[in-house]
Amino acid sequence: MPTKPTSDDSGTKTTCATVPAEVTEVMRESANGLEGDSDHGLSSMDKANFIRLWAAHKRRVYAYVLSLVPNWADADEVFQETNIRLWRDFSRFDGETDFGTWAISVAYYQVLTWRKRQSRNRLVFDDETINAIAEQHGNLLPVTDARFGALRDCFQELHDRQRELITRFYAPGTSVDELGRSIGKTRAAVYKALQRIRASLRNCIERRLKRDHLA
Amino acid sequence: MKELPQKSEGRISRLDQLLTLQLNGEATQADSDELNRLLQSEPEAISDYVELVTDSSVFRGFSEAASYCAGPGRESEDAGGKPLTLLDRSVRSRMHQRAPLAYIVTAASIFLAVVLLLSRNDDNTTSVAAGGEGGVTNTLVSADRSATVGNGSASRGAEEGVPKAVTGEVATVIRADDVVWAKDNIDVDELTRVSVGQTLHLTSGELELVFDRSVRMRVRGPALLELRSPTEVYSRFGVLSARVGKAGRGFAIETPNGRIVDLGTEFGVAVDEKGSTAVAVFRGAVDLMYGPQDNLLKPSVTRRLVQGQALTMDLDGSMRRLVSYDDSQFPTFRNDLPLEAGRPSSIFTNVSDNIRDGIGAKSYRIVPGGLREDVLAYVDRQHQWNGVDSSGIPSILQGADYIMPFNGDKGRSNLSVEVTVGRPSRLFVFMSPIAKVPEWLTDEFTKTDMQIGLDESGEYALVDGYELARGPGKAIDTKFFVWQRDVDYPTTVVLGSVRQARRGTGYCMYGIAAVPLEVARHYDAKSN
Structure with missing residues (x-):
């Protein structure tokens, strides 16, 4: 799969000659999981839009999740679930809504869902602190x-x-x-x-x- | 005492250490406890923490971008184009064995983009680049002219691809405490998504919903609601409170006789079976409009309510001041929920004054069992009651019923507040040391050895330094003296006005609290 150097949204230049074989395998499995679950009538343009919007907002969403679930592995899990949920529900996304706000709210549910599955002693923060941190993200947004x-x-x-x-x-x-x-x-x-x-x-x-x- | 809102490098550094341990899964329980304590100690700590986490997530992104592009056995260039020696073999090999989820998501995104492009029969030029921040790699796709994304096509994409109207799920039930659903309503469990057009009919219990557009709502049964749009709810009857974030501004509650439109706020709405609507504003402001559903009258009859105000609007549109209300009438969003929130006060059955008639809208708030650290002291300020030192609020006062009066009344020389006490009680008045001790207090009450602290918010302060802090003994601006009086039978106690005795900060309205007399006497016996 040929690729060429470009810049990401942070402006950090990266040079990738090819996508490694093990990555394309993971890509296929992961994408099969997404596509196989439901294509839910998304047009090609919807998919393109999703990718564009997600690319623009994922950094903020990840930081948000990580602040509420301060552990790399756990945050990755919640972040992935958020990504999947957003993808599945994208057909319901209102184009007039700010995608970032929607993504953050979905991430918040996924954090709550994840917390429910954990035993209490695995949770670093109580509900009060979680809410205070979540609120602070909104304050710092500007x-x-x-x-x-x-x-x-x-x-x-x-x-x-x-x-x-x-x-x-x-x-x-x-x-x-x-x-x-x-x-x-x-x-x-x-x-x-x-x-x-x-x-x-x-x-x-x-x-x-x-x-x-x-x- | 007064804590300036400045950054403390020592605190940030310690937060950074504790966060790093957490992220790497190396934190002990003591580390977690310390992190919690730090975050709860002052509002600035939360802000610092969020910034530190954000930085860490960016570093992770830098790192993933570099390692992804390099791959095993390769070298990459760093962001500045300088050679960067990547990880040694052992570390790198473990990285790839682990196949982090973010990596998978990245890959999925890339593959999705490729699938998308390959599924088109156009003459495409494909460019997939990986890199980025935030735990997942960026994916930019250049397709044909009409499908170009990531290159100024946002508006076109929105026009052609993304559905305009939301008809589906718009909110999530995040809590359902002891909810009993009406027979005509299917059960809705926690974490269920709810949709536009869906009705929620509960006969009892309390439900909490979070809307996708930054609105949190608590509903107390019996209640009948219908979600009409992502930003609108119809309440046929029942009690609810809504807390609206910036993105949700304009959120509306419709009732049988009107409409309440949020202006960035937290408010409560109670609709009785006959359709009368009561509205109380806890923070911010709302517009209250009268009119049947499809015929709301012109904005000229709109009434704007601000923090501390509450009105009842009857079916004919007449509005009356809700003189006082207690927490049994509206669910509260405060995290420090009173232990007995939801039940009416058995001590304070009414509060009124000689200042406000039915035209005014401000209301006293009665909080049953609510006196504890960091609770709001006044309906018209964000000031909080706290213990004067780390030992906290005096134990007899903890969990007492209390009244939130108006701090703005501290300047009224002819004030008369009538407090109706419904059972034998010990009544407490908290008096500012800056106030001239009034005769009505010395005549009827006894000064105790106790004090209670007021942590003032900076909302009306003319000088810097009034920052709220969490917990006892933190950022206490004024230590109020506690006076008490035993009331042996149900009666109405009249409290008067106060005057400022001398110049200085900390002159605020008095506070009022009470505990059942038998509880007070039991406490006396134990103390002796």
């Missing part, structure tokens, strides 16, 4: 995009090694111990280095947002 942009720019200003540490630390499945061993640092040192980098990024973001009168 600066969210600006913050994404500032973070992207600040990330580019990091030293190569700092950028690499962030990239490796946040890679799915990363073990902090293994990461530390591979770069000759203790686990504590990895965490400490990460905290320092993140603190400098926060300062950089604040400066940029203040400069743009958004902080």
Whole structure:
């Protein structure tokens, strides 16, 4: 499957020569799951619209889910269920409604559904905190995009090694111990280095947002 | 005392550490407890947390984009085009073994795009790019001229592809407590989606719905509702409260004799069997319009109600002030629900004053069993009652019935508040230290050793620093003295006005609370 370099919505340039074979296999299985479940009368244009809208909003939805379910694996699960639910219900989506708002509300239900399935001791937050966090997303919405942009720019200003540490630390499945061993640092040192980098990024973001009168 | 809303790097740093442990599944119970405590300690902490999570999700996106494009055994370029040595073999191989769900979703999206394009018989040029943030990779598709997406085709896509009208599911039932459905209504379980045109007829219990357009609604049976559109509900009878987010502004409740339109708010609506409509605004504002369903009168008869106001509108359109109401009349959205919310107060049976006649609309609110940390103190402010220190509100006052008066009445020199007490009780008055102690108080009440704190919101403050905080002893702006009086039989107690004794902040209206007399005496016996 030929591909060519393009940019994602963050402006981060990525270069992908081909889609790896194992990925196309997963794609086929996953898409079969979606398509096989129900095509629910979506036209090709509907599907294209869904992909476009989802691409534009998934970043915010993922951040939302992750804040309510602060565990990578669990958040991925809820995020996937949200994606599937949105896809299934897309024929009912009103074009006049903001897709992001709709997607966030569906994500919220999926979080609640997921919480119901969990034993109480697996839940990090109580209902009150969940509601407070969910509400805060709405309050921060006006600066969210600006913050994404500032973070992207600040990330580019990091030293190569700092950028690499962030990239490796946040890679799915990363073990902090293994990461530390591979770069000759203790686990504590990895965490400490990460905290320092993140603190400098926060300062950089604040400066940029203040400069743009958004902080 | 007064906490300035500024960022605390120490707090953020600790939040960051705790969040990272949570994300990686390495947090202990103590870590989780600390995270909860931090988040509940002050409103700013929630904001910091959300920003930290957002940053983490972006980092994950950077990382996935880099690792996806590189693939095993390859190198990729980072965002700046500089060579980036990716993960060592062991880490990378574990990554791929795990096949994270986001990765699968990414792949599904890509495949979907490809299926879409291949299903068309046009002369397409296909371009699929992967990368992005937020745990799933971006997919951009360039198809033929008419189907181009991601390149300024949004409006065309909306015109041609996305259905305009919502006729299907528009809300979800997220809670159904002890609901008994009417015989003509199929049972609706929790997490069931409900659709336009669907009727909800419950004979008892409480239901909570979340609409897709940022509206949360609580309905208390008996009630009969019909969902008329994504933004409109018809209430034939019953009691409900709605909390409307920004995206839901304009949400409307229709009743047999009128329509209530939200203006960004939280409000309650009670429709009795005869069709009279009572409306109370807890926050924000609503427009109340009189008129039969298809013939709503001109906006000239629209009445705007703001926080603290409540009216009853009869079938003939006449409106009367609802002098007082209690939490049994409207479900509340406050997370710190009073333990006995839903039952009428057995102590305070009525509150009235000599200021407001039927024309005014502000209403006292009686909260049965509701006095606890962080509860609203006044109907017209967001100020909260709290313990003055970490030991909390004095134990005899915890769970007391209390009245939310008007803080705006603190300047009325001729005020007379009549509180009807329906059973033998101990009545408490909370008096600001800035107030000149009035004679009506010293004559009838006794000053105790107790104090209660008022955490003022900044809504009317002329200076910075009035920020609400959660929990006892946090951001307390004024410590009120507690006065008490035993009422041995049902009667009406008259409370008077207050005056400011000296300059200073913290001059606010007094508070009123009560506990059953037998409870108070039991407490006295234990204390002695």
